[in-house]
Amino acid sequence: MSSTVKDIQDEIIEEFSMLDSDMEMTISYIMELGEQLPEMDESLKTEQNIVKGCQSKVWLNATLNDGIIDFQADSNTAITKGLVSLLIRIVSGRSPQEIVDIDFYFIDKIGLNRFIGTQRSNGLGAMMKQIKLYGLAFSTLV
């Protein structure tokens, strides 16, 4: 078995610790991660797949293949796209049960709550909820 959810979250925490809480370096790094996010097929960017934030949009789609969920996502803002890519790195290729059980603790640890927490702005909180809902829905199929 490859890396667990915990392994990847710990890896991300390690990566961000090198940025030394410097906000500009952090944002820059998040944007670079966004640039590496596999492109989402335009046909999947439907109204139905929008997870809407106040200021930025996120598209999220999921498919179940052989008991494994594959997520595709994108955002219309560079920073949110980077954050989306972090989530995708953690959740893609997992079983529905693993998704249901996920605790996204890395967000607290790398000081990203301000990107997600109380601000209604970027739809990332809604995206995490939607990921879990996909997990729950698919868990009834496997």
Added chain:
Amino acid sequence: MATLEKHKIDIDKVRAEFPILDQKVNGKQLVYFDNAATNQKPQRVIDALVHHYQTDNANIHRGIHTLAERSTTAFEETRKVIQVFINANEAEEIIFTKGTSESINLVASSWGRKFLNTGDEVIISALEHHSNIVPWQMICEERGAVLKVMPINEKGEIILEKVDELLSEKTKMVALNHASNSLGTINPVKEIIKKAHAAGAKVLIDGAQATSHLPVDVQDLDADFYAFSAHKMYGPTGLGVLYGKRILLEKMPPYQGGGEMIKEVSFEKTTYNDIPYKFEAGTPDIANVIAFKEAIHFINELGKANIAAYEDGLLTYATARLKEIDSVRLIGEAANKVGVISFEVEGIHHFDLGMWMDAKGVAVRTGHHCTQPLMDFYCIEGTVRASFSVYNTLEEVDIFISALKSIIERFNK
């Protein structure tokens, strides 16, 4: 480096009154350009709050003990200071609310329920904040009235000829802002009030963005209602004012029931108190009202004309510097503006710009600024908005411009 002329603001002295400005955020000196959302509070406002709680705190109006007397006197003094500040005919025409939104809701609900009927029309402008749209939509729906919109031109100015076309004997209320929160446009409210009155309509002015920048004389304007918020004029949050002409306020039913607003209560019948108390149910925001007086003193001491001249200088300089950048598109270029600049940058989402600005210590607002219909007019989702107060400086504008330039470079690399 540009300099500002034609004002008498001692900027070092002004800034010394705002302790919050002297700090670093994300390791950078704070540049606070989100003043249209709320501006910062001078030390004297903070001191007044502390002083009230340390020495005078008591509930007002009903108490017969010394602290109650002190609190009541201080509270009512603010009402008189506001009366003079906006040149209302009498202090009883000043009603304390939670903010501009509540002031507008009060009028829409109380006046609207009594005076709006099926087929009547309410006219707002395309520049309005949701706070001056939604309360009217709600009451129009309830009363079977129709909501109409004064259109604007590409610069973000109300098209006055269209106002004439919209006004008719069906028009019962015209509600618009004195200055736009999204674009900064100063609206010709005196002229529109005159037109509306000629058609037999009443007028409510949303003054949230005007009171700390522009002279406001409600009698000269002949406004029927004028609403504004303390926190956008160096005062405390959670407090607003509704000015209304006595003749109208007296005819309006209470907005909320409770203590303070009654004369006699029995289970069969309640008689209501006189204005302004009829509209101030429950214990008001005593400490904030008392501290608000200091904010108005702060504005009066500097002088509105000085403040306006100073902020105009910042606006002109910042606008010119933004125009140097090719990928910047200014949204709203009205001839008359308060210190608000909205813009977008080609190829960069406003959310990304706002986050980057914050990382560089510059606080700006991004998004639709609670004016979605206005954003639709310009076919955009939102803007970046920089807005100025009297404590901002040209050096801060320079920091803002270099931050913006370096962010644009980062995106183009």
